[in-house]
Amino acid sequence: MNEYVSIFKALGDETRLRVLMMLKVRPLCVCELSEALDIPLSTLSAHLKILKASGLVADTKDGRWVVYEISEGKELSGGETFVRKTLDLIEAAVENDKKFLVDRAVIAKVTRELCSVKMQERRSRLSARKR
Numbered sequence: 001m002n003e004y005v006s007i008f009k010a011l012g013d014e015t016r017l018r019v020l021m022m023l024k025v026r027p028l029c030v031c032e033l034s035e036a037l038d039i040p041l042s043t044l045s046a047h048l049k050i051l052k053a054s055g056l057v058a059d060t061k062d063g064r065w066v067v068y069e070i071s072e073g074k075e076l077s078g079g080e081t082f083v084r085k086t087l088d089l090i091e092a093a094v095e096n097d098k099k100f101l102v103d104r105a106v107i108a109k110v111t112r113e114l115c116s117v118k119m120q121e122r123r124s125r126l127s128a129r130k131r
Helices: 002-011 014-025 030-037 041-053 082-094 098-109 112-130
Strands: 057-062 065-070
Touching: 002 014, 002 041, 002 082, 014 030, 014 041, 014 057, 014 065, 014 082, 014 098, 030 041, 030 065, 030 098, 030 112, 041 057, 065 082
Parallel strands: none
Antiparallel strands: 057 065
């Protein structure tokens, strides 16, 4: 029972739901998610920690990138998992939501390379300010 409570608590936040709906499309690195959501990395990190602790997402290291994807979790009858079935139901409910549609459009354009360039630009601006 505690496992399901943890999952539903994690689902009870708009940002975390948005992250999960993006991850249904494809695995994404932290910088891609941050860029798509337009939130600081520290805020995103806190959300990802909750999603990971609940078992909804898993991360893997790919070079210097940390990539997140939907965790399969426990299998239900018929081969489907509780996580996938739950996220499919949520996706069907929000498929016409404006934020959902915007998020889908944004992640179609965001790449790790684009994020890398933007991060370098931010670092340069920060360096210039310190001088």
